[in-house]
Amino acid sequence: MSEKPAVKVGILMGSDSDWPKINGVAKALEEFGVGYEAHVMSAHRTPHIVGEFATTAVERGLKVIIAAAGGAAHLAGVVAAHTTLPVIGLPVPTPELGGLDSLLSTVQMPGDVPVASMAVGMGGPRNAGLFAVQILSLSDPELAAKFAEFKTKLVDKITAKDAKFQESLAK
Numbered sequence: 001m002s003e004k005p006a007v008k009v010g011i012l013m014g015s016d017s018d019w020p021k022i023n024g025v026a027k028a029l030e031e032f033g034v035g036y037e038a039h040v041m042s043a044h045r046t047p048h049i050v051g052e053f054a055t056t057a058v059e060r061g062l063k064v065i066i067a068a069a070g071g072a073a074h075l076a077g078v079v080a081a082h083t084t085l086p087v088i089g090l091p092v093p094t095p096e097l098g099g100l101d102s103l104l105s106t107v108q109m110p111g112d113v114p115v116a117s118m119a120v121g122m123g124g125p126r127n128a129g130l131f132a133v134q135i136l137s138l139s140d141p142e143l144a145a146k147f148a149e150f151k152t153k154l155v156d157k158i159t160a161k162d163a164k165f166q167e168s169l170a171k
């Protein structure tokens with residue numbers, strides 16, 4: 001049996017209802033063999049738990065925190081307020097306002113408290129995971145090599161698509 005990788009990334013979500021919309025984060029991390037923990041906690045509903053998690057994250061060995069929330073999405077900002085770790089904000093799509101609410105409340109941080117906000121839906125969850133991998137790659141040559149290979153394969157994939165497309169135009 002292969003050993004479980006050390007937990008380096010914390011995935012937080014404001015509600016368990018977010019998980020089906022954001023589990024692409026976990027899939028991206030798994031693709032690169034990056035260890036993570038995932039929790040439901042809320043800046044609004046369980047503020048003390050969020051504070052405790054964020055203030056102890058460094059000593060527990062986390063390197064990056066991804067915080068996903070929908071609507072009045074304050075989770076990423078509050079986590080960023082309580083830690084020196086890089087925080088990736090993931091705005092969750094909402095039925096009411098399409099996630100514009102989540103996006104604006106995640107991305108519009110005041111100066112001195114950065115949150116790297118990803119897209120709503122689309123590639124947002126996957127990109128959050130990949131961005132965490134890129135951050136970890138800075139101090140992990142093996143992971144950096146894996147990420148470079150991923151980029152090469154991406155180029156191969158798209159050039160193959162273009163070749164096929166050109167063929168279809170020539171017909």
Ligand SMILES: Nc1c(C(=O)O)ncn1[C@@H]1O[C@H](COP(=O)(O)O)[C@@H](O)[C@H]1O
Nearest residue numbers: 014015017042043044069070073074075
């Ligand atoms: N935006 C936040 C925060 C927060 O920012 O701390 N906590 C919960 N929520 C969001 O409320 C939405 C509805 O939650 P419920 O489905 O539990 O009612 C979710 O998208 C969650 O992320």
